[in-house]
Amino acid sequence: MTTTMFRSGVTLAVIAAVCTALVALTYRLTAERIVANEQAWLERSLQPALSGLFYDSGVTESKIIIPPPHELPGSEAAIVYRVYAEAAPVAALFVVSARDGYAGPIRILIGIDTMGVVTGIHVLEHRETPGLGDRVESTKSDWVKQFDGRSLLDPEPTGWAIKGDGGQFDQLTGASVTPRAIIKAIKETLLYFEAHSEEIFATVIPETDKEKTEQ
Amino acid sequence: MTSSGIIDRFKTGLWHDNPGLVQLLGLCPLLAVTSSFVNGLGLGIATLAVLIASNCLVSATRRWIQSEIRIPIYVLIIASLVTCVELIFKAWFPALDRSLGIFIPLIVTNCAIVARAEVFASRNPVGSSIADGLVMGSGFALLLMAIGAFRELLGQGSLFARMDMLIGGEPMRGLVFSDGGWLLAILPPGAFFSLALAIAVKNSIDRRRREKRQQAMPGHGRRATR
Secondary structure, X not given: OHHHHHHXXXXXXXXXXXXXXXHHHHHHHHXXXXXXXXXXXXXXXXXXXXXXXXOOOOHHHXXXXXXXXXXXXXXXXXXXXXXXEOOEEEEEEEEEEEOOOOOOOEEEEEEEEOOOOEEEEEEEEOOOOOOOHHHHOXXXXXXXXXXXOXXXXXXXXXXXXXXXXXXXXXXXXXXXXXXXXXXXXXXHHHHHHHHHHHHHXXXXXXXXXXXXXXX | OOHHHHHHHHHHHHHHOOOOOOOOOOHHHHHHHOOOHHHHHHHHHHHHHHHHHHXXXXXXXXXXXXXXHHHHXXXXXXXXXXXXXXXXXXXXXXXXXXXHHHHOHHHHHOHHHHHHHHHOHHHOOHHHHHHHHHHHHHHHHHHHHHHHHHHHHHHHOEEOOOOHHHHOOOOOOOEEOOOOOOHHHHOHHHHHHHHHHHHHHHXXXXXXXXXXXXXXXXXXXXOOOO
C-alpha cells in the first residue's frame, strides 16, 4: 500500500517537473516576442489619435495613471499618454471607460491637443451588440471620425449630444445608447483637460516607476 | 498501417465519430468562438496542436502511469501544453490571441482532449496515438471552420475576413458579399442553430447513404452505424 502511494507520488512529481520545464522553456523562447508584441500593439492602438501630429518618440513612456476618484469618465483608473514635440507639449491621449454603454464599459482612446481640439477617437474595447453598437469601431464605420477637429467651442458643450437629443452629432441607426455614452465620455474628458491640462503636462514620472515600466 | 487503414481512420475522425458533431464534446469553445471563419480556424489549429501533443505524451508515458493517478496526470499534461500553445499564439499570432481571448486557455477544459487521452492514447502506441490526435483534431477543426464560415457569411455577409490575424499583413476584409447581414447568426443563438443544422445535415446524409446501401444489398438488413 505504502509502496504504491510512494510510486504514485514519485510519478506525479516527475511528470509535474517535466511539464513545468516544458512551460518554462516555451516561456523563455517566447517572452521577448510577447513583450515586443504588446508594446507594438499599444503603439498601434494609440496611432488613431496621433495621426497628423508631429511628435517625439517615446509616447508610451510618458504614461501617467490617474487613480479614481477623478472627474474623468469611468470609475476605474484613467491612463494619460503625453505627447511632446521637441519637449513642448503637443497633445494628451486619454484612455478612459464610458460607463453607460449598452453592455458594460466601453474603453475609449481620446486624443486632445493643447488647444483642446480632438485629434482622434478610437474605441479600444467594448461588448456592444454586433451589427448595431459595434459600428463605433473604426474598422466597421466612419462614425468616430466626426469628432476629429471638434472642441468645446465647436460645438458648445450643450451641442455635445446626438441629433436625436438636440445635439450636433450623428447617431447610429438602431443604436443610440452607445453613441450617447461615447459622446458623453468625450465631453467629460474635454472638460477635464480644459481644467487640468497644466497639471497633466507638469507631472513628472518618478524614476522608480520609469524603471518598472521599462522592465 | 495500410493506406486503407489511414483513410478509414480519417473517415472516423472527420465524419463517423467527429468529436463535435457526433460525440458532442468541446461544445463551449465550439459555440463561443465560431462567429467568424478565422476565429474557428485559429481555435481549430490550437486545439489540434494540443490534441496531437497530449496524445503523444500520454501514450509515451502510459507504461509508468498507474491507473489511480492517471486523471491528474492527464490534466497536468494538457494544462502545460495549453499554456505553451497560448504563449506561442501570444508571440506569433497576437491579434488572433486577442480575438480568441479566454478560449485559448479554456482548451484545457475541452473534454474532447481528455477523452482521447483516456480512450485512445493510454492504450495505444505513440505513432498510432499521434495519428488519432491528428484525425480527431482535424475533425474538430473542420467543424469549427465550417460553422465559423457559415455564421460569418450569414451574419456579416463576408467570408475569410481578418485572415491577417493568422498570416500577418494589413487588415483584410475577405470576400465581401453584402454590407452587414442577419444579426442573429453571429449572436450566441446563431451558434446553436448552426450546430443543430450541421448535425441535422450529417444525419440526413448518413440516412440516405444507409438506405442506398440497403437497396443495393437487400436482405443484408440494417447495419448498426453511428
